[in-house]
Amino acid sequence: MPSPYPLIDHLPAVFAEDRFAQRFTAAFDDVLASLINPIDCIGAYVDPLLAPPGFVRWLAGWFGVLLDEQWPLRAQRAVVSEAVDLFRMRGTMAGLRRHLAVVVDGEVAITESGGTSVSTRPRPDPPTDVEHWVRVQVRPSHPGAVSEGALEAVIRAAKPVHVLHSLEVIA
Structure with a gap:
């Protein structure tokens, strides 16, 4: 995925026109994109209804909820999303x-x-x-x-x- 924040845009205008500087910073953009994109989507990771399956089990640990691996993913997501009300x-x-x-x-x-x-x-x-x-x-x-x-x-x-x-x- 391309970086949403290319480094070349943050350098002085003199470097923006330099082909070497563009290629050099593009290499860093490729590495940083894999770190920046998940941080930009952190809201989806902490929402149990949207998070990846492995992350749902990790979120369950935040609330002290024990999930059974045999439960369907739908039930695991529901328990984590309603954990506060269920504990209440x-x-x-x-x-x-x-x-x-x-x-x-x-x-x-x-x-x-x-x-x-x-x-x-x-x-x-x-x-x-x-x-x-x-x-x-x-x-x-x-x-x-x-x-x-x-x-x-x-x-x-x-x-x-x-x-x-x-x-x-x-x-």
Whole structure:
């Protein structure tokens, strides 16, 4: 690719007419173009919807997001682009629903025990007399496209800590 900023344009006018100076600076332009062009496009590199596939995984590290290599690139891009919102809702049922909707291409059904627990003291242990659970059923659009281990990891990360869970993947 040609350099968007040829060096000859930045030299005094005396050198602009010199054939040797033009050829000499053109050699540097060829080398510098491979460095300047990516810097000019840095906005596309940090946008997870536009970045090259390897860069999407690198961007995931910026947000502390673990991506499963088996997920389609569309799902990886979606998780990274919505990482801030997903972390904001982490530990809630709404967050679990949203995270699974982003990752799974297909139907997701979630049933939960419901209810809440109240305590008069700060940071209490989860109640032992009430059982909280969530059941997740996933019916992917393309069978085999979803890793059960990856879904388990998503559920563990997105659900409230004290809530038990079960996962069923329906082909």
